[in-house]
Amino acid sequence: MILFKILRKSHRQRTGRSLLSVTALALSVMLLLVISHVHEAVRQYARQVASQADLIVGAPTQPVHLVLYGLFGIGAPPPAIKWSQFQDIADNPSVAWAAPVSAGESHRGHTVIGSTARYLTTLQLSAVNFITVSGSQKIFRNNYTAFVGSSVAEAYQYQPGETITIARGFAPGLKDEYQKPFLIQGVLKPTGTNLDDHILVPMEGLRRVRADHGIKSDKINFVLVKLKDRSGLFKLQQQLETRQDAPLRAAIPAIELDKLGQYERILNNVFMVMSFIIGVLALLMMFFNLSAGFAQRKQEIELLRLVGAKPWQLASIALAEPLLHIFTALVLGVIFYRIANLFLEIWIPVVSIIGLPTSELMWLLSLCLSGLLIACIPAWRVYGICRRT
Template identity: 30%
Template sequence: MSLLYLTLRSLGQRKVGVALSLLTIALSVFLLLGVERVRADARQGFAGSVSGVDLLVGARTGPVSLLLYAVFHVGEATNNITWKSYQDIAAMPEVAWTVPLSLGDSHRGFRVTGTTADFFRYYRYGRANRLSFAAGKPFDDLYDAVIGSQVARRLHYEVGDTIVLSHGLGGALLAQHADKPFRIGGVLAPTGTPVDASILVSLPAIEAIHLDWRSGVPLPGAATTSEQARHADLAPKAITAALVGLRSRLSAFAVQRAIDDYPEEPLLAVLPGVALGELWHLVGTAENALRVVSAMVLLAGMSGMLGTLVGMLNERRREMAVLRAVGASARVIFALLVIESTLLTLAGMIAGWLLLALVTAVTRDYLLVNAGLVIDQTPAPGEWPLLGAVFAVGVLAGCVPGWMAYRRSLADGLQVRL
């Protein structure tokens, strides 16, 4: 207790140097834990884009490719699957629900997804969160559209606005479905998933805007009006992919094998978690880069604290000598400096953690809306080993000036230096 009291009194006499050391450690811990939390939450949000989906079904291709274009809207499908195949899958006894997805159109750079009302019922993200509406409601008219939060924010759309979809992803003027405009019927709340950058319409609407098109080209002379399209046969002929939920996950491999062996056409069923693991393995370089940044931040912070302690030690030669003169042993001086370093490290760790909690609470909604990143306020599992490493490095950093003071003689600090 006497050593602790002496350490606190010593720190109180050097307020400026102590404050600088605390600031250095706090900022290092803030950046270190911030990078780790962003990395962990980004990975969790990545996996949470298809929460609750047991199988993802599409045309025969690679698992990662299917996941990218069907869920993350990256790239294009090489082929579609017929509506009959989709119905056969939905009729399997092990299947509890299915949600069809029809991709291929866009609006001012945002993907259009044709689906059914079951999308709003069964789609989950994050920790089994349901979709919610910031305004409006799901589509109930043929030409109703539901837009994601990112679409609404960037294009300044509101419920009741009229939009025109474009054929394909180019958005060229001649490829627009201008004869069949859509009305925005709902705006989804932010989710931090690709849904935020999506425009959702019904499958019959997708068929309606393509009545006068064949193989991606408008038919010459064909002009079906929007009202005439309402009375046409709008039954889907093909879709891009389907989300499948099972009655029991124990049957996942059996259903997957049955779909892969489907005799009518080549299909592929993938487990989203497995495909996400493969995808994350491909982009693991970015994760490793974040870890390297974290290590460099820790090294820089601890080096700054060590430099400050050593610098202050040179100014405290006489203080150490006086302590030795009044009976303190070299071991006591060593312990004094190690305790000092330990207290600075603990205080800096607490300050850095509190700063991270404050910044997370203040910027959480902003990051979700503008960056699509869901930052959890609870500590990530990987933060505790990092805090342990910071504490260990802080204690070791105190050993350096402690050993230097231990090696110095009593006369070294009593000499008058000109």
């Protein structure tokens, strides 16, 4: 108890410098946890979505392009393929289901996606605000309903029950607008991807309004495919890509995302190293603060020695202060991380799918061990001085 009182009074004299070093270390801990959390959450979300479809089939193009647009709406829509090609894929005996996706229409500059309820299920999309009917959260009620992305709904204050019209192309004129309106069935939950800027309508309804508008070509941009047995995955891929009449590109989402994951992991490690370096610099700041006040603490040590304090007791006091700083910084870092998560969930909703990350905590453990070693230096100096006197 006496040592604690001495430590508290000694620490009051260096409150400003101590607060600065603790804050810097706490922020580095927060960065380590936030970067680890975002990386793991995005990776898990991508894996979950990719596992829902075995193949994404489209016109010959880069497979990464097919996967990124097909699952996350990133990039420009892939080149179109014929409706008859989709029917050939759907009729293949090894295919459990095939969902056509068309992205040739727009509404006020926002892409309109035509597909089936399978598309919503595959991308794990569902409505947070929808017309209360059984199954209306992720199933189209009829051919002329629509789900609007969260960003679209926010921009135009759309609510379920209102109607919208869509038009051919992305810079349409009055002659390109379809006459048949679509009823907004629901507003989709935010995903943090480009899908929040899209509008989803039933493929069959889209085909009908195209026909009513006099559009004879019935094309789609890609097809999501699920097989009955994944053992035939590569065989079907080869069949589709080596067709003599109209070769296609069949991309395997899991493989393409794994290729991208290699670069993503490198980038993540770079950020983790930067955060770790910031933490080490904060620890060095703490060490230099302690060293700068060492001359002042010599007087405290001499006074304590005069009243009978033993060397190990004085070393304990010297060790307790940096350890207290490190512990406080860890607690504050976790608190800052929790606060940051509240804002991250607004911008990147997928971070809410996991809790406190554990796979990357070795970085945090290494930082704590580094702090322990640095904390031992002034304690050892105090012990050495006391042993010599």
